[in-house]
Amino acid sequence: MSASTSKRTTPFTPRSTRSTERDLSSRLARVPSATPTLLNSTHKKYKAPLSTESRARKITALPTVPGSPSKSRPTSRAGSSLGAPSPVLTPMFPRRDDVEDSLVDFQTLGVDLTGDNAGDVSVEFVPTEVAVDKVMVSVRVRPPTGHASAWTTSTRDNTIHPADNPAAKFTFDTIHTSHPTAPLYLTAARPHVHAFMSGYNAVVFAYGQTASGKTYTLSGTPEEPGIIPRALRDIFSFIRATPTREYLLRVSFLEIYNETIHDLLSGTGQSKGVEIQGGAGGEVILSGLREEVVTSLASVKEVLKRGEGNRRTASTDWNERSSRSHSVFRVVCESRERGDPSANEEEIPSNGRHTPGLNGRQTPGGSRLQAKGGRNVQTSVLSLIDLAGSEKATSDKERTREGRYINTSLLTLGTVISTLAENAAKGKSDHVPYRNSKLTRMLQPSLSGNARISVVCTINPEVSAVSESTSTLQFARRIKGVHLNAQKKEIVDTDALIERYRKEIEELRRRLEEREQEATREVPSVRSRRLSAREQIDESKAMTDLNTRIKQLTRLILTSQTVGNGDDSRPASPIKVDFDMSPYQLQQELLTARLQLESQANQILSLEATVSSRPALSASAPEDEKDRMIAEQARTIKELENVVKGYEGEPLRAASEDEWQTKLDAQRRVIEEKEAWAAELVRELEKEKKLRTQLEEERRALAAFVSKFDSLGLVSAASSPVKVMPSPGGAPAAFAGRREARKVALQMTGDVSAESSPMRMSLDMDLVSKLGAAPSLLEQMPEELEEFDVSFEAEEWGKRKEIFRPSSKENVPM
Numbered sequence: 001m002s003a004s005t006s007k008r009t010t011p012f013t014p015r016s017t018r019s020t021e022r023d024l025s026s027r028l029a030r031v032p033s034a035t036p037t038l039l040n041s042t043h044k045k046y047k048a049p050l051s052t053e054s055r056a057r058k059i060t061a062l063p064t065v066p067g068s069p070s071k072s073r074p075t076s077r078a079g080s081s082l083g084a085p086s087p088v089l090t091p092m093f094p095r096r097d098d099v100e101d102s103l104v105d106f107q108t109l110g111v112d113l114t115g116d117n118a119g120d121v122s123v124e125f126v127p128t129e130v131a132v133d134k135v136m137v138s139v140r141v142r143p144p145t146g147h148a149s150a151w152t153t154s155t156r157d158n159t160i161h162p163a164d165n166p167a168a169k170f171t172f173d174t175i176h177t178s179h180p181t182a183p184l185y186l187t188a189a190r191p192h193v194h195a196f197m198s199g200y201n202a203v204v205f206a207y208g209q210t211a212s213g214k215t216y217t218l219s220g221t222p223e224e225p226g227i228i229p230r231a232l233r234d235i236f237s238f239i240r241a242t243p244t245r246e247y248l249l250r251v252s253f254l255e256i257y258n259e260t261i262h263d264l265l266s267g268t269g270q271s272k273g274v275e276i277q278g279g280a281g282g283e284v285i286l287s288g289l290r291e292e293v294v295t296s297l298a299s300v301k302e303v304l305k306r307g308e309g310n311r312r313t314a315s316t317d318w319n320e321r322s323s324r325s326h327s328v329f330r331v332v333c334e335s336r337e338r339g340d341p342s343a344n345e346e347e348i349p350s351n352g353r354h355t356p357g358l359n360g361r362q363t364p365g366g367s368r369l370q371a372k373g374g375r376n377v378q379t380s381v382l383s384l385i386d387l388a389g390s391e392k393a394t395s396d397k398e399r400t401r402e403g404r405y406i407n408t409s410l411l412t413l414g415t416v417i418s419t420l421a422e423n424a425a426k427g428k429s430d431h432v433p434y435r436n437s438k439l440t441r442m443l444q445p446s447l448s449g450n451a452r453i454s455v456v457c458t459i460n461p462e463v464s465a466v467s468e469s470t471s472t473l474q475f476a477r478r479i480k481g482v483h484l485n486a487q488k489k490e491i492v493d494t495d496a497l498i499e500r501y502r503k504e505i506e507e508l509r510r511r512l513e514e515r516e517q518e519a520t521r522e523v524p525s526v527r528s529r530r531l532s533a534r535e536q537i538d539e540s541k542a543m544t545d546l547n548t549r550i551k552q553l554t555r556l557i558l559t560s561q562t563v564g565n566g567d568d569s570r571p572a573s574p575i576k577v578d579f580d581m582s583p584y585q586l587q588q589e590l591l592t593a594r595l596q597l598e599s600q601a602n603q604i605l606s607l608e609a610t611v612s613s614r615p616a617l618s619a620s621a622p623e624d625e626k627d628r629m630i631a632e633q634a635r636t637i638k639e640l641e642n643v644v645k646g647y648e649g650e651p652l653r654a655a656s657e658d659e660w661q662t663k664l665d666a667q668r669r670v671i672e673e674k675e676a677w678a679a680e681l682v683r684e685l686e687k688e689k690k691l692r693t694q695l696e697e698e699r700r701a702l703a704a705f706v707s708k709f710d711s712l713g714l715v716s717a718a719s720s721p722v723k724v725m726p727s728p729g730g731a732p733a734a735f736a737g738r739r740e741a742r743k744v745a746l747q748m749t750g751d752v753s754a755e756s757s758p759m760r761m762s763l764d765m766d767l768v769s770k771l772g773a774a775p776s777l778l779e780q781m782p783e784e785l786e787e788f789d790v791s792f793e794a795e796e797w798g799k800r801k802e803i804f805r806p807s808s809k810e811n812v813p814m
């Protein structure tokens, strides 16, 4: 959709003062695009689609726009009456070859038009029928705004001609020039709606230049409802007035935009696109198109509103809200005769239980449902089409592109109509180019003759639009020449939804009956002992599900007794409250009920657990046995209370104290053992400390001794004639040499035993480092011996005397 293209807000609101538009809006807000799927999802066992979307996928041949009844299905005897005129209705118009003479005077329809022209067309159904072999053509001239109309009309002889050219006269079935749509509806659409309800396919479409009033005619406004809302009201009136039949209605809404079909009910962005496929016998199948079952005027209005909201409209040079697509609102009606109209088969007891077969009552559905293979089902389709208007190129590029698609498809429609008219007039069978556009392809079965067709050609009264209006009138005249031969489709159709629902209801009732019989076979007390609470809940849930499903399906099938009267706000009976609910609301109700059931089931389970934890005592046990058990329970409770309160003197408490004392003693023993171990550790630690102190003292004494000894050694070395020369080992080697010399000297004096001298210990570097004592003498030497002269005469280096004094931080050169 182009950026400038907007969604159309619904132009349709019921006019009735009792209608609840707010109520409808709130319903709409809660209805998702795929409501029937939700509903199905909760009924896995007993499901049947309430929407035929899924059905379309399964059987691929939706009964959409059925063509000739040449389907390879068995036809009943009644099927042989295909194409025969309805025995109930008498043709209102004589068959005439001269289409110009085949005019309709709505005054003869027996409908009072002096009253309400806007909303409630009728409450009572009045059978009418139109000429069946010709397209009904009506012209509606939009009331002029400001200046005089460029056209002169006569509603007496239904003629129209340009105001300045009386010779160029056109004659049609009816001419309308007024604001109200009711007169137009009564003549141009109502007979077709009735034909549709009687089993014929019907098409009503509006054709005309842009801004000439097509949408106004089809959809209308809240004040002036158009053909679609009026037709829907009439459909429900028809059902109410026909007690001999039962009906199933489903609707779909699509648009053809830029030669692509979009499903207006599938929600924005969700549409996968609808494809046209050929079916058996010239049928056209719209695969992927969603159909929704409707059960009341309110529910169908909700669908209409949803679809209208999804239509593409935009402001153009000529129309502020121009339709940029062809829209098709389709109603499919399946109907069949009822067995005994006086018996209200749909009535279900308010408790939701329907126990047919019990107490000698009749089998569910009565004898009519016993017939194997079902009965004749009539299927017909009503298509209400708002075509996009032909237009010239506009200032907007996107609008021009759309306009080109619109004009092309309208041109194809014109060509198809011309060919058909020519074929009919001259008895030819020239190729008809249906496939040149989606619109004509989709309308092929209807345009081929198998539908009652009514066209409303809308005219813009402006002088500037005369040539476009003339072209519209020429199209209208051409289409009058198309020959129709609509046939009723009445066959034994096991695929028909109404038949499938009936069968499912039958099956569900049988299952329900079986369960109920099984439940009542056993004595309730025996049964409750045999089944656990959970199983009983499951059983009851399954029965409730069956009942709910039966009710839902039953409500989808409409009869004169069950269908609402079209009043949105005041249901006629408690059951009809549900009739006004959308499938989504029903689904929500079901979910809520299920949640309640679930929570009740949990409560029952917990109660069951409580009961099972109690001592088994049957209700029939002797009284003294009961008393004994009660007394025992009371004693236990008292003992427990005593323990809690710390009451003394009771044997129970004494036993408990002994137990705790034993535990306490054991704990004490553990603590004592741990304390002894800790004391041992402390003692060991003290020992270690002492040893460390002793070693530290020895180290200090040794350091002092070594220092003193070294100083003595150096003095004697200085006085010695032997010169100390740098050796290749460096200072460490020199010290090692001196140490050896000192050792020898000490041994010679005999003052100190080499074995017992602390020096030996201090020289044991490994031990010192292990004890963490001060570094060895060698390591300490640079700092501690600073006052001593440790310089060397470096005679070898450059043959000159030089004092080499290493810094305290540097290593002695090697």
Ligand SMILES: Nc1ncnc2c1ncn2[C@@H]1O[C@H](COP(=O)(O)OP(=O)(O)OP(=O)(O)O)[C@@H](O)[C@H]1O
Pocket (backbone or CB within 6 Å): 141, 142, 143, 178, 179, 208, 209, 210, 211, 212, 213, 214, 215, 216, 217, 319, 321, 322, 323, 324, 387, 388, 389, 390, 458
């Ligand atoms: N018979 C009528 N009485 C009163 N107002 C009308 C009538 N017909 C059309 N109008 C008004 O004329 C305007 C254009 O009408 P509408 O939108 O129905 O035209 P359209 O043919 O559908 O145009 P498009 O093809 O561009 O969608 C609207 O404002 C509508 O209310």
